[in-house]
Amino acid sequence: MDHLALDVAHFLAGGLVLVSFMLLYQDRMFGLLNIFALHALVVSLSVAWQAHIQLAPYLYITAAIALVVKAIIIPVALHHIVLRLGIHRTIETVVGIGQTMLAGIGLVALSIMVMLPITAEAGTLTREDLAFSLSVILLGLLMMISRRNAVSQVIGFMSIENGLILAATAAKGMPLVVEISVAFSIIVALTVVGIFLFRIRERFDTMDVHALERFRGGQP
Amino acid sequence: MALTVLLLCAGAWLATSVVALAAARRSTATSLVYALALVVGAVALGAALDALIYSSDSIRAAVLPIGLPWLGAHFRLDALSALFLVVVNLGGLTASLYGLGYGRHEQAPGRVLPFFPAFLAGMNLVVLADDAFTFLLTWEFMSLASWALVMAHHRQPGNAKAGYIYLLMASFGTLALLLAFGLLAGPAGGYAFDAIRDSEPAAGMSAAVLALALIGAGSKSGLVPLHVWLPLAHPAAPSHVSALMSGVMTKVAVYGFVRIVFDLLGPPEWWWGAVVLTLGGISAVLGVLYALMQHDLKRLLAYHTVENIGIIFIGLGLALAFRANDMQVGAALALTAALFHVFNHSLFKSLLFYGAGAVLGATGERDMERLGGLIHRMPLTAIAFLAGSTAISALPPFNGFVSEWLTFQAVLLSPHFPQWVLKFIVPAVGAMLALSAALAAGCFVKAFGATFLGRARTAAAQRARETDALSLAAMFLLVLLCLAAGILPGYFMDALAPVSQQLFDARLQPQHLHAWLTIVPVLESRSSYNGLLLFVMIAGAAWLAAWVIHRGASHALRRAPAWDCGFPDANPATQYTAGSFAQPIRRVFGSVVFRAREHVYMPPPGQMQPARMHVHMRDLAWDTLYAPLDVLVGFAADRFNRVQWWTIRAYLSLVFGSVVVLLLVLAIWN
Structure with missing residues (x-):
């Protein structure tokens, strides 16, 4: 494998981590959706590059699915939902951008520390990509717990899925059928989440999931 | 061949369970199920005996394509499992025979019949299992089947609680075994016993496996302090099931311990022996002390199981210690003693539970303080119970004496240990063993005396009738076996030799070659025992005494009113009771071990209430x-x-x- 191929793969995977960081501090709704679309675009580029250098044509299908479903359909749908809900002007108060970013940097360091020693036998590409994808997954989790808006939590969840795809393509492990079914389930999840969002809005007049917690019965 | 027969037998028992489910409401179901279990048990016993005695050097294995897909179900029949199969199936055989008679009085046969053959199948399969998965699965199956039998009379007060505690302890024990096998299998996950045998355990891991095996097998067999469920659950089941649980299932637990620690775990460290035999000594003494304080006949027997398991673990601990020091003769001796006691205890404990069941069936009472004088009403049961009491009290010429004597012979080899800790601990444990044997004798004087001698204390005891012929047949079969193992111990020890050959690559010298059936465990100059000679002497002396009394006194016998201390028509309640018999021992040990406190209530002068004495004991x-x-x-x-x-x-x-x-x-x- 020549250096260029490796460097481009690194560039794309590293870019994905960078976009994950951008997701972390983005506090406007449309901005968040646009950056998520960028996230999915980077993933699909990365997968396509992997398909190119691994000579694995079925990965192109994976890349295409990622591009169509996650870079186009989901952001557009969410865009629509946000407009319908009328929350496109809300500015989410992200708690402590500084601390969140520092925690994110710590997570990236942690995943590199974990992944590099245990994958010593694997190829360079796989090692680096696994480390990056673990970072993306952890950053997505961090986003899910640091946000209170339901839409942002959904975006965090979807970014975790992007991290998984990166890991699977790098490890040359995930068969196409699994990828297709995962993509399909993401669409189903989107549908469910969309309905859920409207229901929350209808009931509680807010998108803040905090509001839900006051309405649970039976607390001792 | 033998393995196939045994697996088919297990299948046949399971099929019998299904038949029992279908036919439970019919009146003939009881006879049908126990008769089927009896026949299958006889076949299985034959196969196990064949494997132990005639072809013990060959190992048979089979893999059935059931269970985990990548593992299958491994089964194996070697000398160790053959011995325990003999114990299990002998117990199952007599229990089925006893059940044929005793089971007719069962109030709810539908709650007993389906689980009884399943329980037998479970115990057989545990002993045959040759991979961790099959072992744990059948172990749990055995536990659940016995739990269902404990819960057969679930509406009687206390039984539901007993079942709950049993279930908790059984799950806890299985969890410990699961972890032990997980450690043994290692990261590669080789769960077949062959793979475990081949792997080399890490240093710290062996100790953890030993601890887990002690917890897992100890909780099933009733090692102190994991014994609490045993005196609750064993008496709650119908009596023949109590006999199986106490006499046989605890032995399956011992088998689990021996299989893990002696066979799978690799070479032992010397301190393992110290730990195991100390626990055994504590169990032996505490078990018999608990039993002495107990006036419920079946519960007393259950506590004696704790004691005898303690004795078995003393033998196993000694075997580990000898083995760790490469003292092959001692190891073979201690192991033989422990395994012989396993066999003996299964005989006399079943016998005693059958006796207790006969008493329970005839009077509806388990409390000794409400029995008495049954030797007149149930003479044959009394004789069988007396034989069992003699055996469990380790009195010659019965079998209990031989195995405890062999354990003592192993204890007496302790000065040869290089470790000072063992030199100190082993004689101390030997003293505990002697103490427990003496206390056991005292306890059975109490149990037999209060139950069978004197005068009936209640109307129920007065009306008791001798139990049925089939129950008596089961009891006397066991009496004969107890006597045979006591008089001809050499043959039985020789039958155990393949086991120590398999585990330690060492065996005792062949015993049947010695003249006049003497057994010589180590050296002629050290010690020897001749059961036959002792039996002849006891029989001769007894006959002589009887003859002298008969010739000299019987015809001069004059019947006259006994001197009644001036109180005519004494109430049976004025007899010496079990509580009064145990009082001196309670005062010596109980105040420390049980925190026993006595409170005497004296009514003020002029009041007509009786004075009362309450004893409060804590566990x-x-x-x-x-x-x-x-x-x-x-x-x-x-x-x-x-x-x-x-x-x-x-x-x-x-x-x-x-x-x-x-x-x-x-x-x-x-």
């Missing part, structure tokens, strides 16, 4: 171990209950936090 195992544990579990459950009311974000944070912590551990570990 230290409950107070110091289980009660705090109960509080702790309750406290933790209260705390963790709050987790149920967390928010979604809090749950997500928990997941996130645990992932990060695990990753950190991984990063630091590497």
Whole structure:
């Protein structure tokens, strides 16, 4: 494998981590959706590059699915939902951008520390990509717990899925059928989440999931 | 061949269970099920005997394509499993025979019949299992079947609680065994016993496996302080099942311990022996002390199981210690003593439970203080019970004496140990063994005397009738076997030799070659025992005494009113009771071991109430171990209950936090 191929793969995977960081501090709704679309675009580029250098044509299908479903359909749908809900002007108060970013940097360091020693036998590409994808997954989790808006939590969840795809393509492990079914389930999840969002809005007049917690019965 | 027969037998028992389910309401179901179990048990016993005696050097194995897909179900028949199969199936055979008679009085046969053959099948399969998965599965099957039998009379007070505690302890023990096998299998996950035998255990791991095996097998067999369920659950079951649980299932637990520690775990360290035999000594003494304080006949027998398991574990601990020091003769001797006691205890404990069951069936009473004088009403049961009492009290010429004597011979080899700790501990445990044997004799003087001698204390005891012929046949079969093993121990010890050959690559010298059936465990100059000679002497002396009395006194016998101390028509309640018999021992040991406190209530002068004496006893195992544990579990459950009311974000944070912590551990570990 020549250096260029490796460097481009690194560039794309590293870019994905960078976009994950951008997701972390983005506090406007449309901005968040646009950056998520960028996230999915980077993933699909990365997968396509992997398909190119691994000579694995079925990965192109994976890349295409990622591009169509996650870079186009989901952001557009969410865009629509946000407009319908009328929350496109809300500015989410992200708690402590500084601390969140520092925690994110710590997570990236942690995943590199974990992944590099245990994958010593694997190829360079796989090692680096696994480390990056673990970072993306952890950053997505961090986003899910640091946000209170339901839409942002959904975006965090979807970014975790992007991290998984990166890991699977790098490890040359995930068969196409699994990828297709995962993509399909993401669409189903989107549908469910969309309905859920409207229901929350209808009931509680807010998108803040905090509001839900006051309405649970039976607390001792 | 023998293995195939045994597996087919297990299948036949399971089929019998299904038949019992279908036919439970018919009146002939009881006879049908026990007769089927009896026939299958006889076949299985034959196969096991064949494997132990005639072809013990060959190992048979089979893999059935059931269970985990990549593992299958491995079964194996070697000398060790053959011996325990003999124990299991002999117990199953007599229990089925006894059940044929005793089971007719069963109130709810539908709750007993389906589980009885399943229980037998479970015990057989545990002993045959040759991979961890099959072992644990059949072990749990055995536990559940016996639990169902304990719960057969679930509406009687106390039985539901007994079943609950049994279930808890059984699950806990299985958990320990699961962890032990997990450690043994190692990261590669070789769960077949062959793979475990081949692997080399890490240093710290062996100790952990030993501890887990002690917890797992100890909780099933009733090692102090894990014995608490045993005196509750064993008496709750119908009597022939009590006999199986106490006499046989505890032996299956011993088998599990021997299989893990002696066979799978690899070469032992010397301190393992010290730990095991100390626990055994404590169990032996505490078990018999508990039994002495007990006036419920079946519960007394269950506590004696704790004592005898202690004696078996003393032998096993000695075998481990000898083995670790490469003292092959001692190891073979101690192991033979322990295994012989396994066999003997299964005989006389079953016999005693059958006797207790006969008494229970005839009078409806288990409390000795409400029995008495049964030797007149049930003479044959009394003789059988007396023989069992003699055997369990380790009195010659019965079998209990031989195995305890052999254990003492192993104890007497202790000065040869290189470790000072063992030199000190082993004689101390020997003293505990002697103490427990003496106390056991005292306890059975109490049990037999209060139950069968004197005068009937209640109307129920007065009206008792001798039990049925089939029950008596089962009892006398066991009496004969007890006597045979006591008089001809050499043959039985020779039958055990393949086991020590298999485990230690060493065996005792062949015993049947000695003249006049003498047994010589180590050297002629050290010690020897001749059961036949002793039996002839005892029989001769007894006959002589009887003859002299008969010739000299019987015809000069004059019947006259006994001197009644001036109180005519004494009430049976004025007899010496079991409680009064145990009082001196309670005063010596009980105030420390049981925190026994006596309160005497004297009515004021002029009042007509009787004076009363109350004895309050505490069970230290409950107070110091289980009660705090109960509080702790309750406290933790209260705390963790709050987790149920967390928010979604809090749950997500928990997941996130645990992932990060695990990753950190991984990063630091590497």
